Amino acid sequence: MIKPKIYTNNYLKIQVVEYETSIDVKWEGKSIDREPGKFISPILVKVLQMASALNKRIIMDFQSMSYMNSSTITPIIKILDRAKKGMTKITIFYRKSLKWQELNFSALEIFRTKDNRLEIKGL
Amino acid sequence: MKKSIEFNIKPDWDEIEKIRNESADFLQSHKLSDDTVHSLSMIISELIENGIKYGNFKMLENKVVVMINIERNTVTIEVLNPVDESAFKHLSRLDKTIQWIRGYQDPFEAYIERIKEVSKKPLNDVESGIGLVRIAYEGKALLDFFVGENNMLNVSVVSNIEGEDRNVS
Numbered sequence: 001m002i003k004p005k006i007y008t009n010n011y012l013k014i015q016v017v018e019y020e021t022s023i024d025v026k027w028e029g030k031s032i033d034r035e036p037g038k039f040i041s042p043i044l045v046k047v048l049q050m051a052s053a054l055n056k057r058i059i060m061d062f063q064s065m066s067y068m069n070s071s072t073i074t075p076i077i078k079i080l081d082r083a084k085k086g087m088t089k090i091t092i093f094y095r096k097s098l099k100w101q102e103l104n105f106s107a108l109e110i111f112r113t114k115d116n117r118l119e120i121k122g123l
Numbered sequence: 124m125k126k127s128i129e130f131n132i133k134p135d136w137d138e139i140e141k142i143r144n145e146s147a148d149f150l151q152s153h154k155l156s157d158d159t160v161h162s163l164s165m166i167i168s169e170l171i172e173n174g175i176k177y178g179n180f181k182m183l184e185n186k187v188v189v190m191i192n193i194e195r196n197t198v199t200i201e202v203l204n205p206v207d208e209s210a211f212k213h214l215s216r217l218d219k220t221i222q223w224i225r226g227y228q229d230p231f232e233a234y235i236e237r238i239k240e241v242s243k244k245p246l247n248d249v250e251s252g253i254g255l256v257r258i259a260y261e262g263k264a265l266l267d268f269f270v271g272e273n274n275m276l277n278v279s280v281v282s283n284i285e286g287e288d289r290n291v292s
Binding site: 011030032033034035037038041045067069070071073074075077078079080081098099100103104107108110111 | 136139140143158161162165168169172176231234235238239241242243244246247249250252253254257260261
C-alpha cells in the first residue's frame, strides 16, 4: 500500500489509496458546494490517469457519503462516461440500504460494461 | 403539531445546509421515515440552490423564502425568490425542463436521459443540469412554477407520502 492521499473540502473527504492491483477512492461526508466539480474533477482525472498508466482497477466507495447535491453527481457521471470510452476498470460501491444511494447509483448502471470493466455494486 | 414552517434565507450558500438540517428536523417531527426526510431535504436544498443562483438580490432585503406544508398524504414545498429581467433565460429553461420531465410517464427515464446528456459535457462545465429531474425522480414529486406579485418566482413541489414513507411507532 502506498501512503494514502487525503483531499478535503468543506464537509467532503476523498481518500485515495494505491494498492498492488487497485486504486481505492473512498468518499466520506457531504458534498454541498456550489461548484463541487472544481474540487472533485481534478482528483478523479488524476486517478483515472494513474489507473490507466498502471493498469489498476479504480474502486470508488460511496457508502460513507451522507449527502451529495446534484452538482456533485455531474462530475462522477462525466468521469464514468470517459472511462467507458477508454480501457480503465472501475468498480463503484454504494450502500443499498440507503434509498437515495440506491436510486442515484443504480441509475449509473447505464455505464456498466458487459465485460464488467465498469461495474456498479450495491452492498 | 405545526403542519407548516417557513424560512426566510439570506442568499448565502452556507445557509443551505442550515436550512436543510432545520427542515429535516421539522419533517422528522412528523414521523416521516429517514428515506423520505432525506429525499424531501434534498428537494429543499436543490430549490434553494437554484433560488440563490438565479435570484435577484441587488436589494439587501431580498431573501429566498422556503415554505413546507405537510398534509395527510402530501408534502408541498415552495421556494420563492425575487427575479428581474435577467432571469428570462433561466425561467425559459425552467419551463422547458418541467414540460420535458412531464413528457415522461416514469421520471426514471427522464433521469437516465439527462444523465446521458450531461455525461457528454466538458468536465469544466459547472452546470449541473440534473437538479430538477432528480427532484422528480428521487423525490417522486411534481414540479411547477409561476412568477407572482413583486416579481417573485415561486417554484413548488408536491410529493406524495405513502404508508411506507412514515415511521410506524
